[in-house]
Amino acid sequence: MDKNLEKKVINYGEAIYEATYQEMQRDNNVFAYGLGADDPKGHYGTTKDLHLKFGKNRCFDTPLSEDGMTGVGIGAAMAGLRPIFIHQRMDFLLLCMNQIVNMASKMRYISSGEHCVPLVIRVAIGRSWGQGAQHSQALQSFFMHIPGLKVIAPTTPHDAKGGLIASIRDNNPVIYIEHRMLYKNAGYVPTNSFEIEIGKGRVLKDGNDITIVGVSHTVEDSLRASELLKSVGVNAEVIDPISLSPIDYEIIRNSVMKTKKLLVVDNGWTRCGFSSEIITDVAINCEKITCERLGFADCPCPTTPSLEKHFYPNPSSIAKLANRMCGGNIDWSPPEVVQHEILSFKGPF
Amino acid sequence: MDKNLEKKVINYGEAIYEATYQEMQRDNNVFAYGLGADDPKGHYGTTKDLHLKFGKNRCFDTPLSEDGMTGVGIGAAMAGLRPIFIHQRMDFLLLCMNQIVNMASKMRYISSGEHCVPLVIRVAIGRSWGQGAQHSQALQSFFMHIPGLKVIAPTTPHDAKGGLIASIRDNNPVIYIEHRMLYKNAGYVPTNSFEIEIGKGRVLKDGNDITIVGVSHTVEDSLRASELLKSVGVNAEVIDPISLSPIDYEIIRNSVMKTKKLLVVDNGWTRCGFSSEIITDVAINCEKITCERLGFADCPCPTTPSLEKHFYPNPSSIAKLANRMCGGNIDWSPPEVVQHEILSFKGPF
């Protein structure tokens, strides 16, 4: 991937900023807006000072009117602009469902191709430090359910940049999901502009014993779990789907044909979730695969850390289940792995 | 079920009316509201003249403010009333997602049991006769995804009545899904008040060769498909889950252990849908089951009948796939079955 490009180590938040900046530079039609888009903190730096660099009609704050502002983005996109609508939390998208599902996702179909809606909706998933029931939801399955929408959830800075540029250039509405615990993740990223292909996943770690598929931040945790699993002789393959709709079913099917075991670790609730979609596809299309899933506990997210730690899957709960699936000792208690990004998170809230 | 009760043949719409009327009679705290709740047509007769019988504070029309009106229902429920909020179309729930998901579903949890929200949201799914992209969605999976909500989708007049009474008496928010093509369905229904147990499914037809699970109107079509299948010697078991959340996983698992084959026919899109949830549960918990699913085509619903007929599963597409799963001739073309309720449907729109 991108063999000949100059690369630099930057973090996930910087990758989003770079993608936005370069696209705004390239194309006057690109603009970014949303609550606090031009505020001093600039959404973890991802929109920092864009209003100063490109003018306040190209990066602006809005009233608290998520529903209306989604419609504004759709209308602007129909008129040929390429809006990036930014949300501080995915939970707020619940206010925008009518515009996203009834309008954006269907515009092309109901006009038989006369119109398209090149709108990117950037949404951050929160967690921990007391965010609680209303500030920690990860509702990817809602958007995956709806034809006409694309959904991506990059994990690495590389894919964050290439994925955002691809989303901006895509002529369909794209829900771009970022995770607050990933902003500080660092990695090599090409300095120039580049796109990843929406719809292609990536094997982040090869292995033969079990296939683990994560989503967004749980990809990180799955990688950590794969480290733990080494100690019990289990060699896990870890897949980052990157794109949730369209899904790269092939990459997962190919992996499970080899490992015969599939563990999907969703970063969201499981019922009718991402994990059910992946397991169902495998159940229909591949033979004799053992499947399991993990995800949010079946309740709203509690604020207190003593309960919250049981709400999310974590490297050791992932490793424990994967090991059991591989016939390992069910009493194995993997050590707790320090999730630095979570412990060190102290806002901005 | 209800062996000792007096029964009468009534239709699905009448069953809903009867449940509402009897509950309003029994409990002064029950009231019904929504767009057109008191209009001359009374939602297919389901609310007909309730405003005259119980007064206009117990059955009333509202402004077109679905989001706000959901909140009003939640607040009234918190104050001890038992509101029934009625929607002409499920598509309009997209305007209410914030209130339903962020507020109603979490109220009990964030108050650790101090509050509850006994709110029933009645929503009709539309289809055919040109309803098109925005008037035919069946979004059950959204609500199934969210802990704290119950979701039911009765198919028979019996369950429509017993299910609505149970929903009204339930102290949790319940999404009650009805299908416009079922209103005319007739069947024996106890004349007195009774409840079905939310969370229990029902085997509507016994069989040994394959398990077919439908949802709402596709249960009807699955029954019709089972008739077609008789002609090729396939004896299908047809299950009506009735309750979509909680799901009666047991009844489905037990059936597939016997038949070894599972076909889920959703009345909605398949990706992250009801069908993926059911198949996933079976893939995880039962061994060596062949699974397939059917549902809406992967596109918005077109209005023209020439395309719409390919959008929905139907008795013959269900039968064809089931037969193939049972090792039958893949070239078998089951005859088209007349779906009277669809052909005869001419509104009210």
Add this chain to the structure above:
Amino acid sequence: MKNQFDIKKAYYLFLLIRKSEEKIIELYNSDKIKSPVHLSIGQEAIAVGVSLALSKSDIIFSNYRGHAHFIAREANLDKMWAELYGKSRGTARGKGGSMHLNDISKNFMPTSAIVTSAIPEAVGYAFALKYKKKNSVVICYHGEGATDEGVFWESLNFASLHDLPIIFICENNRYAIYSHQNTRSINDPIVSRAISFGIDAERISGNSTEEFFKATIRCKEKIKNNSKPQLLECMTSRWQDHVGVTQPELSKEEENNIKKAIKHDDLKNLENKLSKDEVLHIKKRVNKEIEHAIKFAEASDFPRSSELLENVYY
């Protein structure tokens, strides 16, 4: 767009709408039309008056009750009919139906069946016009019922905050299906609310094509001068049922209102201002155009089944 009211053209467009709607009623029960219809009969004056005041480059957002707006904009009648028939030469190749008409060559945007939903989009389009420094304006038709939705006020707030070139045309027929406006808000408040949201708003009574025309001209001028968004509350009445071709179940009072409105039918007023010859000529033309459109629709095929999955994504 001229600042002079063109009676002949107004009469022609008005008649074309009226006769099209009447033809729909005539054909509806034959099951040739594959789509529920929300007729505009009684409300045509608004569409005609407004449309005559527009330029080619102006942008139209309408709703499920969009036949009048579509026809008054001189969008493609043949394709509209084919769409009603569910045929592949329709405005959306049969996939949209009456509630989702569009004609990009006339800047007539796809309409929505969800009340109020296209209004923030109209505002977004106006935002784009300003962004690109275009001179056009956006026309956003909607019912009075649409103002019940919160997103309506979010839209007005954003339009006024950004001084967007948009004219909201509120077609106040007093009803949302069977609900009278009084059962949905008190004090007949649309103009006062719009003003409090920073919009120049005015009520136009009388259901007169020429008055709607003049008011729209005024709005366009005001936008040119002070670039403030505009709202016209156009008082009117709908003579048919909300949807379909059945007769509405009306209160005595409403029945009388409609009788009165029919007596003052602006189509007759316009007709009276023209010569017999002019009228005859226009009537002929209208009949011919509608016949042509129906033939076009009849001759068109239904879309092939492979089209089902086309145009979901770009």
Add this chain to the structure above:
Amino acid sequence: MKNQFDIKKAYYLFLLIRKSEEKIIELYNSDKIKSPVHLSIGQEAIAVGVSLALSKSDIIFSNYRGHAHFIAREANLDKMWAELYGKSRGTARGKGGSMHLNDISKNFMPTSAIVTSAIPEAVGYAFALKYKKKNSVVICYHGEGATDEGVFWESLNFASLHDLPIIFICENNRYAIYSHQNTRSINDPIVSRAISFGIDAERISGNSTEEFFKATIRCKEKIKNNSKPQLLECMTSRWQDHVGVTQPELSKEEENNIKKAIKHDDLKNLENKLSKDEVLHIKKRVNKEIEHAIKFAEASDFPRSSELLENVYY
């Protein structure tokens, strides 16, 4: 509720809020508090003035910035602190945190972190009061930012349509996080908009506890007499950052505004009206109560892990 302003009680409640918030600041970085906090310092006069005008049976809806409303209602301070600590003796057994306080014994409803979301619920509660022919009123606190959301206007419309017993208390601190009100709407419009939605609305400037008290008394009286919903736009300012205990990044102008506000701190005004002894006595009481609450919180356990899945369903 008495119609006489009780200065001693006002001072006590005001001080209890101020000192609690200051204690939070002091403790925050020790990581004992397990929840983000939205402090009320600068805005306390509203909560105190309003609360003193209420009866026991009145109902309170607040929001994520709810400490002042909670304390002024004399809700359980021990439990509030335990909740901030994430402990099982908290108002929500640690599962809600600062943004989801509740105290059913004081009719203080669970608060929401989603702006405006509790407002239609407050209206629904008022609907239920009327339905059950109760005499109480609902108090609905919200920020000026909350009025940007469409559902706010849907809520007001429904409240006015049904003449519901509710008082909207708009705490206008001019900011939503870092966004000044002027960047979100023009013409400082809240009162005029509310009036156009059929609500009796009035602005109260000066950030004075007694004025807020009097205004609330007026509202309650008006509701008794004409049962029209009321809105008070209470002008105020927030001295801390939007969330957490960091200092806000302010413009020079805003910095000056806050300096001015601090100079006119109503806590001092109230203090000046009391005798030294009275003040001393109250200060002692306040310190003791806060100490007690913190001890209560410290002594409480974290909830057992089995509680994770409790209270999802009834």
